[in-house]
Amino acid sequence: MTIRFDPALGALTQWLTTHTDLLPQGDLVIVRDLRGQIRLIAESSMESVSWHAAHEDEMTELLGSYKAGGQFLIRLGRDQGFDSFFNAPDAYHCDGLPENWRVLDRLITGREWLYPPNAPKNHPPRFVFYGLKGGVGRSTALSMAAWHLARQGKKVLVIDLDLESPGLGNMLLPVRQDLSEEGDTALPGWPDFGLTDWFVEDAVGQADAELVRAMIQPSPINVAGRGEIFVVPAAGGLYAQDYVSKLSRVYADLPNREGIPEVFGDRLARAITQLEEQVKPDVVLLDSRAGIHHISAVALTRLNAFSYLFASDSEQTWAGYKALFSHWAIKPETIRRVRESLRLVSALTPAAEDKKAFRDFFGEHAFDAFIPLYDRESNEEPSADLFSFGPFQEDAPHRPICIWHDRVYGSFAPLKHTLQLDADNAKQAFHELFSRIDSDLQQETAA
């Protein structure tokens, strides 16, 4: 029978758990390359006395086309590159195998899901708004949250990370107009540059304070008092620009100025830090793009942010979240680090619903997707301190924060439809979201 991608790695680790004695007793990495083909790389100082050619054949039988060509077991010295495998940030330990063995899965996109965090120690509280699928009211909710926080006198920095389909700028900055006749070079009320520009300029060493200043624009949304919303759009307002050529360069992994290779997430984190240093905001809201993507990987797992996960109650959505969380489960450290900051949001909840019934159903359906994030309780050692929840538990991450959708917010353009910034309307629809953000902020500032 043909061996397919999914069972191959599992079959190997299963086999290895009972044959560890055949292999060198030192550090070892199971590497799955870009084709999904697998081989073992062992640190060369340790000899294996029992690994024979016969075992190579056995591997062909076990893995089929997913056995890498050539030698299955390769020995590399630490200076020959072994450490670049063994110490890769997304190499993880697999249950049942020796402590000094790791698995490294070479991914093309989204590989940063399992990377360690890259947030500096001191940064303002960050909130990521993310939706597995688009069109679930994410950017609207983010804009309303920014307005709510600004009304409390806070300085809010809002960054559009939805580079593939930018939208936040259009909500919070003046409507894009046609080229004016007086020879303007940029949209009025927009910053010249956007986040995309930072990546291309950074690649040639020009992402300096001057550029960063030209990426930030205060929103004309009127807020009484000291509060202010600063917007960083994905694309700037310059008329003459080729957005697509810039965008296609954003995700490149490039060495930084000291020549140390950086992945996309490291660069993004630097951009955000620079923006934070410029604005000195009380709170940062990040509008992450939808889908299982590079940007979301970084936003959800590496920025040390609160993650508000938007969802509609559909099979597709839950299957997607479950796939995502199950991937994190490969490296439990990631889950332990991230799971407490996850909040689930139902943004398009019809206001007329029976609120309790809606919450119960929604939470119940979300529950299965969230199970991979929770601690597995054992019979022998019950402990109250576990991160485990029942389907209907009030404070569980899978219990939704509901935005009770009102027609007023049907087509969101707060600068045009002033009713959308009416305090009563906003409270009706968004009070659960607002109060959760408030309490997260309070918690963060207390800690």
Add this chain to the structure above:
Amino acid sequence: MNPSEIRNLFEIALPEVAHAETTLELGHIYMPSGHYKAIALDRPLVVGDRGAGKSFWLKSLVDRRRRDLIGHVFGLPSLLSCEVITGFDPSATGNYPDPRELATLIQSGTEPSDIWHTVIVQAFLPAIIPPELDAWPDKINWVNTQSGAVAKQLRDKNAALVDEGKILLIAFDGLDRLANTWKSTIVLMRGLLQTQLDFSKYTNLRTKAFIRPDLLDDPEVRRFPDASKLVSLAVKLKWDAIDLYGLMWQYLANSSDITASASFRRFCEDFGLFKWSPSDGTLFFLSEEIKHDESRQQALFHKIAGKTMGGKTGGNTWTWLPNHLSDAHGYTSPRSFLVALRSAAIDSRKRKFVGPEYALHTSSIKEGVSSASEIRRHELEENLPWIKDIFEPLKGLALPSRRQDVVSRWRKAKTLDTLLSTSSSVPLPEKISETEPGSILLALQELGLCRMLDDGRVDFPDIVRVNAGMTRKGGVPVRR
């Protein structure tokens, strides 16, 4: 008060796991705002879950001293000029037939409403039945044959009471123990309700029955003309989070350690949070204003336990316990709440605090759920003795669980046979069928002890799950 003094007070003032019986300390009387109507003399039906205070209020009404205290402290003047007689209470003896006598009466074809009519007549007109009639069949027979004369005397008695400005109340409790089959229980219940409806024409001769919700919910109980007139007056003994905390303050302010309780009352007042109104200088009650003031009560609890349950998830310490202790219907038994807090205080002694020290450690509050779960099991087993056989085979089950996995455990353990063959003073719910172990789930669901998911899987609330040794599913292996 420093955290350790507060911990000591929690330990002394709050009840332990060991005994589940209701205390009758005067200082423990707390009246949640929803309970006024339950005590009021014009409400014939009071519905309450196990441990919600049915027996507590019955005993408080019957006892003159407690009744007067309640009348004074909670501003219920009608209680001061009334007299209360017990019409049924399986935990005490009185002028009413016991379950065995009731069974015989039913078997011999006596109308249940005739039985209750006689019980009530005898209570309101103690001299009317000739003293030589000792056996219940004879009494009932006599009252039936003398119905005209009895009715006249009742009218006269009522008129006299109106003139005196007094009320006579007969109260019934423990009605789930009327009979050992569900069917007989229902028949007797219906008879009682019918009789209560008959008596509702008397202004000063009142009846009141304390009933478990699942009994009143059985449609057979309501199957008599005009039942809705009576049922619509039913009052539910609810315990919202604020009521549970109110009860806790009450216990803390009136403990056996007079000095500690006095410091605690000062501690409350020093924060400008609470005022205590002394009844006579020895008992202290939460003022009505504070009773409804969630933000001030919450602020005080936050001083004792901190604001959040820690971690980024946070969770408010104030809502955490009521949420985690509630059953599938959202009901939290006050006793389980108090026990959870007491054991949390004891557990907090050995905990290390990161940051400011509080009397209660968040981890200890979480641990408190297991003590609460234990006390809840006691309460349940006391009220529903057969429940033990149901949960025993579910030990180790990971939740939520497929329906067939739950049922097959019962099938393997022959749980249904055990349930049906063990005789118990409390009848099995009628939902439990003789042939289908899955019927147990229906019964548990109605009792608020389990919950069915949309896709048919079964889940149990923590308050029963923890003590029954069922676990929660999760993807992350727990680090040793």
